[in-house]
Amino acid sequence: MTQGGDTMAITDWPAAERPRERLLGLGAGALSDAELLAIFLRTGVAGKTAVDLARDLLAEFGGLRPLLTADARSFCRARGLGPAKYAQLQAVLEMGRRHLHETLARGEPLTSPATTRRYLAARLRDHPHEVFACLFLDNRHRLIAYEELFRGTIDGASVHPREVVRRSLALNAAALILAHNHPSGVAEPSTADAGITRRLRDALALVDVRVLDHVIVGDGECVSLAERGLV
CATH class of the missing domain: 3.40.140.10 (Cytidine Deaminase, domain 2)
Incomplete structure (x- = not known):
C-alpha cells in the first residue's frame, strides 16, 4: 500500500488490515504466511513494510518452511534478517517443539x-x-x-x-x-x-x-x- 509514491508504514494501515490486529481479532489461522512472518519481523526495510519484506523473503527462499529451516549463513544473508533474527527464530521453533513435548508429557x-x-x-x-x-x-x-x-x-x-x-x-x-x-x-x-x-x-x-x-x-x-x- 503506497501513499505519495512512498511505501506506507504498517502502522498507518487501517487497523483491520494490520497483521497483528488481524491475528488478535481473527486468530493466527486466518493469516497468510506473509502476515505471520511480518509479525515475527516486526519492521520492514527502507521502502518496504514488514509485509512487503515478508513476501520478498518467502519468494526468495521458496516458501515458509525453507525459510524456517535455512541454515544460519543462508538466513542471515537475506535482506532484513541477521543473527538476532536467526536467534529469535530458533528460540520460537524450539518453544514450539517443547510445547508439543509438554502436551505429550502431561x-x-x-x-x-x-x-x-x-x-x-x-x-x-x-x-x-x-x-x-x-x-x-x-x-x-x-x-x-x-x-x-x-x-x-x-x-x-x-x-x-x-x-x-x-x-x-x-x-x-x-x-x-x-x-x-x-x-x-x-x-x-x-x-x-x-x-x-x-x-x-x-x-x-x-x-x-x-x-x-x-x-x-x-x-x-x-x-x-x-x-x-x-x-
Whole structure:
C-alpha cells in the first residue's frame, strides 16, 4: 500500500488490515504466511513494510518452511534478517517443539494419534539424514521419554534390537512407539521398514514390551504402520 509514491508504514494501515490486529481479532489461522512472518519481523526495510519484506523473503527462499529451516549463513544473508533474527527464530521453533513435548508429557495417556504425529514430525522431519527414535511409554501409555537412538541409513543392519530392549528395560517401559524419518520426503514404508518393525516387535515381546506403532515421517505427512497392519 503506497501513499505519495512512498511505501506506507504498517502502522498507518487501517487497523483491520494490520497483521497483528488481524491475528488478535481473527486468530493466527486466518493469516497468510506473509502476515505471520511480518509479525515475527516486526519492521520492514527502507521502502518496504514488514509485509512487503515478508513476501520478498518467502519468494526468495521458496516458501515458509525453507525459510524456517535455512541454515544460519543462508538466513542471515537475506535482506532484513541477521543473527538476532536467526536467534529469535530458533528460540520460537524450539518453544514450539517443547510445547508439543509438554502436551505429550502431561501425564495423560497417548490417545491422540494426531498430536503424537505432529510431535514426531516436528522432531524428525527436517533432519537431513535418517534418524530412528522411540517414544517410551508406561503401562497406561503415558510418555516416559523420547530418545533418538540411531542415525544414518536406517536398515536391518543399523537398528539394533538389543539397544532398544536395553533402553526399554532401563526406562521401565511397558510399550513404545517407533519412528523414523525419510529425508526423501516420501513417507511410504519400505520392505526394510516392515522387516525392522517385525524384528523389534518380536525382540521386545520377549521382555513384555509392546510395540504400538511405527510412524514414518515424510515431508508433510506421516504414515502409521499399525494402520497398514504391519505391526
